[in-house]
Amino acid sequence: MAEIIVHRKVEEITPRRKYTIAVVLLLIAGLMTGLFVVTASHDAFTTFGLTPGGITRGSVPDLVLPTLEVLIGLTVLVGLAGIYQLFKGFGRFTNLVLGLSFFLFIFALLIWTASGKSLNLGGLLKGSLLLAVPIALGALSGVMSERSGVVNIAIEGMMLMGAMTGALFGSITKNFWIGLGTALLAGLLMAAIHAVLSIKYKVDQIISGTVINIFGAGLSSFISSKFMQTYEYLNNPPIFPRVPIPVLADIPFLGPIFFNNNIFVYVLMILLIVMQIALFQTRWGLRLRSVGEHPKAADTLGINVIRTRYMAVLLSGLIAGFGGAYFTLGSIGRFEELMTAGKGFIGLASMIFGNWSPVGAVSASLLFGFFENLGPSLSLLGSKIPNQFTSMLPYIATMVILAGVVGRGQVPAADGVPYEKE
Amino acid sequence: MAPVLQLKSITKRFPGVLANDHIDLTLQQGEILALLGENGAGKTTLMNILYGLYQPDEGEIWVREKKISVHSPTDAIRAGIGMVHQHFMLIPVFTVTENVMLGEESLRYGDFLDRPKAAARIREISTKYGLEVDPDTYIRDLPVGVQQRVEIIKLLYREADILIFDEPTAVLTPQEADELFEIMRLLVKQGKSIIFITHKLREVLEVADRIMVIRRGAVVGETTPKDADREKLAAMMVGRAVNLEVEKESATPGDVVLEVRDLEVANDQKQIMVEGVSFEIRAGEILGLAGVQGNGQTELVDAITGMRRPTSGSIRLLGETVTYATPRKFTEMGSAHVPEDRQKDGLVLSFSIADNLILNTYYKEPFARGVIRQEKAILANAERLIEQFDVRTPGPLIHVGALSGGNQQKVIVARELSRPIKLLVASQPTRGLDVGSIEYIHSQIVKKRDEGCAVLVASSELDEIMELSDRIAVMYRGKIIAIVNAGEVTKQEVGLLMAGVQIDLTDAGRKKGRVKVESTF
Ligand SMILES: Nc1ncnc2c1ncn2[C@@H]1O[C@H](COP(=O)(O)OP(=O)(O)OP(=O)(O)O)[C@@H](O)[C@H]1O
Ligand SMILES: [Mg+2]
Numbered sequence: 001m002a003e004i005i006v007h008r009k010v011e012e013i014t015p016r017r018k019y020t021i022a023v024v025l026l027l028i029a030g031l032m033t034g035l036f037v038v039t040a041s042h043d044a045f046t047t048f049g050l051t052p053g054g055i056t057r058g059s060v061p062d063l064v065l066p067t068l069e070v071l072i073g074l075t076v077l078v079g080l081a082g083i084y085q086l087f088k089g090f091g092r093f094t095n096l097v098l099g100l101s102f103f104l105f106i107f108a109l110l111i112w113t114a115s116g117k118s119l120n121l122g123g124l125l126k127g128s129l130l131l132a133v134p135i136a137l138g139a140l141s142g143v144m145s146e147r148s149g150v151v152n153i154a155i156e157g158m159m160l161m162g163a164m165t166g167a168l169f170g171s172i173t174k175n176f177w178i179g180l181g182t183a184l185l186a187g188l189l190m191a192a193i194h195a196v197l198s199i200k201y202k203v204d205q206i207i208s209g210t211v212i213n214i215f216g217a218g219l220s221s222f223i224s225s226k227f228m229q230t231y232e233y234l235n236n237p238p239i240f241p242r243v244p245i246p247v248l249a250d251i252p253f254l255g256p257i258f259f260n261n262n263i264f265v266y267v268l269m270i271l272l273i274v275m276q277i278a279l280f281q282t283r284w285g286l287r288l289r290s291v292g293e294h295p296k297a298a299d300t301l302g303i304n305v306i307r308t309r310y311m312a313v314l315l316s317g318l319i320a321g322f323g324g325a326y327f328t329l330g331s332i333g334r335f336e337e338l339m340t341a342g343k344g345f346i347g348l349a350s351m352i353f354g355n356w357s358p359v360g361a362v363s364a365s366l367l368f369g370f371f372e373n374l375g376p377s378l379s380l381l382g383s384k385i386p387n388q389f390t391s392m393l394p395y396i397a398t399m400v401i402l403a404g405v406v407g408r409g410q411v412p413a414a415d416g417v418p419y420e421k422e
Numbered sequence: 423m424a425p426v427l428q429l430k431s432i433t434k435r436f437p438g439v440l441a442n443d444h445i446d447l448t449l450q451q452g453e454i455l456a457l458l459g460e461n462g463a464g465k466t467t468l469m470n471i472l473y474g475l476y477q478p479d480e481g482e483i484w485v486r487e488k489k490i491s492v493h494s495p496t497d498a499i500r501a502g503i504g505m506v507h508q509h510f511m512l513i514p515v516f517t518v519t520e521n522v523m524l525g526e527e528s529l530r531y532g533d534f535l536d537r538p539k540a541a542a543r544i545r546e547i548s549t550k551y552g553l554e555v556d557p558d559t560y561i562r563d564l565p566v567g568v569q570q571r572v573e574i575i576k577l578l579y580r581e582a583d584i585l586i587f588d589e590p591t592a593v594l595t596p597q598e599a600d601e602l603f604e605i606m607r608l609l610v611k612q613g614k615s616i617i618f619i620t621h622k623l624r625e626v627l628e629v630a631d632r633i634m635v636i637r638r639g640a641v642v643g644e645t646t647p648k649d650a651d652r653e654k655l656a657a658m659m660v661g662r663a664v665n666l667e668v669e670k671e672s673a674t675p676g677d678v679v680l681e682v683r684d685l686e687v688a689n690d691q692k693q694i695m696v697e698g699v700s701f702e703i704r705a706g707e708i709l710g711l712a713g714v715q716g717n718g719q720t721e722l723v724d725a726i727t728g729m730r731r732p733t734s735g736s737i738r739l740l741g742e743t744v745t746y747a748t749p750r751k752f753t754e755m756g757s758a759h760v761p762e763d764r765q766k767d768g769l770v771l772s773f774s775i776a777d778n779l780i781l782n783t784y785y786k787e788p789f790a791r792g793v794i795r796q797e798k799a800i801l802a803n804a805e806r807l808i809e810q811f812d813v814r815t816p817g818p819l820i821h822v823g824a825l826s827g828g829n830q831q832k833v834i835v836a837r838e839l840s841r842p843i844k845l846l847v848a849s850q851p852t853r854g855l856d857v858g859s860i861e862y863i864h865s866q867i868v869k870k871r872d873e874g875c876a877v878l879v880a881s882s883e884l885d886e887i888m889e890l891s892d893r894i895a896v897m898y899r900g901k902i903i904a905i906v907n908a909g910e911v912t913k914q915e916v917g918l919l920m921a922g923v924q925i926d927l928t929d930a931g932r933k934k935g936r937v938k939v940e941s942t943f
Contacts, residue, residue: 008693008694008697281534281535282533282534282535283527283529283533283534283535284533286516286520286523286524286527286535287524287525289516290513290516290524293513293514293515293516294511294512294513294514296511297511297512297513297524298524298525299475299494299495300473300475300495300505300507300511301495301499301511301524301525301526301576302494302495302496302499302525303524303525304494410515413513413514413515421475421476
């Protein structure tokens, strides 16, 4: 009988890593002292608005903080964490502490920049959420497809086509629902091309995806410049209005940020929950993942690999089309060439950082959204940091967080590998 | 009584290969039919046809006197056919429960998985057939022997009654194989019927009711264990007499080639699998590394081939410290490696045979001149080695994934043994090979030794260790608990050592016959 042998484990956090993190924490504390504490003026106050502008439900009074005191407090907190790490160590919470400290640093940066002024924190967060919506939808689109083993880098192209058709048909019919419907259809069609190329004809999935991206960019730009930019009535779709959710919208602070939005934000939330549960708790999800991990094994158990992959890629296209519609029907209200500006790709990055799980992918998207929003907010306050640097922020932040906190991810084992039966 | 299964005149052609040539096969209710044949004879192909993974070019499948058409595994499962595949069909990142229920899920509230219910069924099957396994562990954390059990549970879960076992014992230790035979006997007693494929003649004679031999895609004969012995079976399979014993002179060890000191190695889960291991191998000798799978041999071999970084200790090769060297460095210093998992570490399945044969020399003369590949030399090399190692293939440009399991192994062995080498580290070198090929590869390993190469053979096949080794190191729970001269121990003694039993190997101790038991097995 095979017995279970208990093996001694190599220490989870190596001593070297332990001390490196301690030094990093102390460095952050030092940076906070040097940059913020020393330069902050005495008796100044920082005012944080907690309700996004233009919203009345669930509003809360401003938060007024004594700048220097709070800065000192935050710095001491990070410093203490560093000292504790140096002598005892946080063990398996090390990464969490590192991540938290990083956020304390950002918070200190905000307090310091807004010293003597007022910063609308609620607005900052809400803006981040709205910037994150298309990224998150792109990420979920990626999760859907890649969990079944088909790499989908065509999300950007699918989104562009979704955005363009949504605007075009929304304008023609003066109906955002029809606009949304056609956007979904556009995403679906693009995905169908990707599916046929990569599943049926086993074209390299990166190539197929690239082709579709180029095609999507080209076609949407062509239609846009030929018709939509010249005939204004073809590029003037109605926008989905904001619909506060009864009760939830009145929750102080959170309500205005999360529950007073348009349909895109709500669908994202629902999609997130549904996908997370469906992928890991249902038969549908188990089969989908099995096809992405080991299609041959799935095949031997009577699961139709090809059909499952088609389904996943088509669903992925629907989500991407929906994400595309957000640009034109959910926020801006007109189509501009290449307006998705790489959001689909950042969505893919979020998917990877989020370890191919819906919750992880959306969290990473929110992070991207936050840092993307942070730069402009800071320059608005008259921050002295050049805006070339602030616009690097989202990427630097993600790299730091990823390298320090997330660690190595788990790719579906058969991701990108066409399935051949014999 | 009517047969449960009949295959009539099954024929299957692959490009350039006639894999099955009008094969007829009959399986009676409650019998174990052993299918024997050389590597590439077409056994797996036949079974894949029966299971709906391949479509036959000709022929019919009859189950319980009804002709059925099997277009996909679903049809086969519906007809009560189940198969344990030569290469396991398990998903490492799924739990046992998830792997077993996949395709036949227990559900509640609509489409939601009912894991507890499926787990309960698995436990039920476990106890009924003595297939011990924890339903909640992940496959990647299980030793292969237990993975095998999961594969069997998968069949039983689907209530299959025609069971196909394609080389189930290739990855098992002798003890595990014996357990499997118990289970198989129990299964036929309960009315199931089994087709059993193996290359180990001992097993065929032990467990089969009837034996069918195929060679180059066609049936060449049928017999029973009563009327056959190992020599006869081997001859039927290969078509000539096979020497089942290794012929070798005694070793003349030279200088130390590999020296390992206080090595500690952890696995991917950061568990320490090798602890304070020290040994050395000299030129011109074969050191056998014996041990039940999962006692650290895999990690040790990984470390001394540069595939895994030791956590402490040192490795010296030809006097140079190589503790943290890369596999390329090892290769260039004249070390060869036949890895345990051939499909993962030994081959690029989508590459041609010719390219796989130069995987570690492709950048050197004569296979490259500067950055230019020398196709002529590559092809000539491939043709020579295919011929020499008897790789059964229509040509050198076929991708390795299309070869039969045993022939894939031959490609690796050919690549590693055809270089001028000073150290050979071979892990399960003959796993899945037929007797003819084993004979050849064993003789090649001995030849390398006689040429002055130091050899480490890690094998869970005790017979192989006993026959090849000059010295035997036994690993148990990450430590080498004994290094003995092969001539001075019996197979039983090594078997006991492998199980962690401490024995006194001095003559005095032997006489007393006292055995100190440290743990039971
Ligand atoms: N998918 C495939 N494509 C092309 N040729 C194949 C394929 N599968 C098997 N073959 C060829 O068919 C022949 C029979 O292979 P098969 O795998 O059935 O052998 P086997 O008897 O199971 O051998 P082994 O004991 O080595 O597993 C071999 O020559 C092999 O190269
Ligand atoms: Mg086979």
